[in-house]
Amino acid sequence: MPLSDLANPSRFLTLANRAIPWLAGLTVILLGIGLYQSMLAPDDYQQGATVKIMFLHVPSAWLGMLGWGIMSLAALGTLVWRHPLADVAAKAAAPIGAAFTLLCLVTGSLWGRPEWGTYWVWDARLTSELILLLLYLAVIAVWRTVEDPSRAARAVAILTIVGAIDLPIIKFSVDWWNTLHQGSSVFRMSGSTIDRSILMPLFVMAIAFTFLFVTLQLAAMRNEILRRRVRTLRLMQASAVS
Amino acid sequence: MDASGHIGFIIASYAAAAAVVVGLIAWVTFDFRAQRRNLNDLEARGVTRRSMPPSTATLKQAREDA
Numbered sequence: 001m002p003l004s005d006l007a008n009p010s011r012f013l014t015l016a017n018r019a020i021p022w023l024a025g026l027t028v029i030l031l032g033i034g035l036y037q038s039m040l041a042p043d044d045y046q047q048g049a050t051v052k053i054m055f056l057h058v059p060s061a062w063l064g065m066l067g068w069g070i071m072s073l074a075a076l077g078t079l080v081w082r083h084p085l086a087d088v089a090a091k092a093a094a095p096i097g098a099a100f101t102l103l104c105l106v107t108g109s110l111w112g113r114p115e116w117g118t119y120w121v122w123d124a125r126l127t128s129e130l131i132l133l134l135l136y137l138a139v140i141a142v143w144r145t146v147e148d149p150s151r152a153a154r155a156v157a158i159l160t161i162v163g164a165i166d167l168p169i170i171k172f173s174v175d176w177w178n179t180l181h182q183g184s185s186v187f188r189m190s191g192s193t194i195d196r197s198i199l200m201p202l203f204v205m206a207i208a209f210t211f212l213f214v215t216l217q218l219a220a221m222r223n224e225i226l227r228r229r230v231r232t233l234r235l236m237q238a239s240a241v242s
Numbered sequence: 243m244d245a246s247g248h249i250g251f252i253i254a255s256y257a258a259a260a261a262v263v264v265g266l267i268a269w270v271t272f273d274f275r276a277q278r279r280n281l282n283d284l285e286a287r288g289v290t291r292r293s294m295p296p297s298t299a300t301l302k303q304a305r306e307d308a
Contacts, residue, residue: 050248053255060259096266103262107255114248212263219270226277233284 067097092220
């Protein structure tokens with residue numbers, strides 16, 4: 001199937017209906033392996049057992065940023081090609097990205113209390129992550145406020161592209177400013193500083209969370225396409241009656 | 243595993259993750275059922291994309307909504 005065929009909502013629905021059960025099954029298997037490895041992972045020499053929170057916190061942070069990245073690409077699709085499937089992708093990604101950003105902040109706070117002695121500090125990494133959550137909430141508010149989906153899509157697309165500035169700020173905040181949050185330890189030019197016994201479960205959990213995100217994204221896009229069909233049919237029905 | 247008094251924070255983190263994941267799965271599942279039900283109701287009343295004589299405005303909307 002050519003890639004351009006996916007731009008057709010009906011063909012996308014067919015593909016999504018086939019792919020979602022397989023993706024869900026893979027997600028369950030990967031999550032099972034990841035959780036098993038996480039439970040067996042040794043305590044960190046500094047963090048002790050609280051390192052187990054990292055197996056949730058790091059993948060959640062990654063997905064929060066991935067969600068906005070998907071929305072940014074979709075925003076280009078909306079503004080440049082005005083393609084309705086780009087609007088659908090952007091709208092579907094917002095609540096999922098917001099949920100994982102919230103989970104990142106909650107697990108970070110629960111890790112921070114025993115390790116830093118506080119649930120929250122206004123350092124650059126934590127604050128830029130909180131801004132990402134607020135941006136997600138703003139996008140969701142626009143989708144829910146503007147009734148016409150195509151008008152809402154254009155407003156959201158502009159907000160999304162402007163908000164994408166926050167992504168490099170989150171990533172490099174620990175390099176640009178003096179933060180309580182630790183520096184990069186997974187993706188570094190000189191290699192990861194994390195021991196293999198902890199890095200492997202973290203890696204598997206990140207892949208499992210990514211599969212979970214993709215499954216939820218496809219399911220939410222399918223729902224949004226159906227919602228738009230319902231809306232169109234109701235408009236046609238109302239037009240025929242009047 | 244030496245939880246050393248921090249087990250409550252670990253359990254709370256995994257409970258929060260479970261709540262978020264279950265919440266997202268419930269959201270997409272119930273939303274899917276609701277949209278299917280709405281479409282089936284419309285089709286049962288004979289409202290399909292080929293049954294209605296659409297106006298120009300609804301045709302435009304239909305194209306935008308795909």
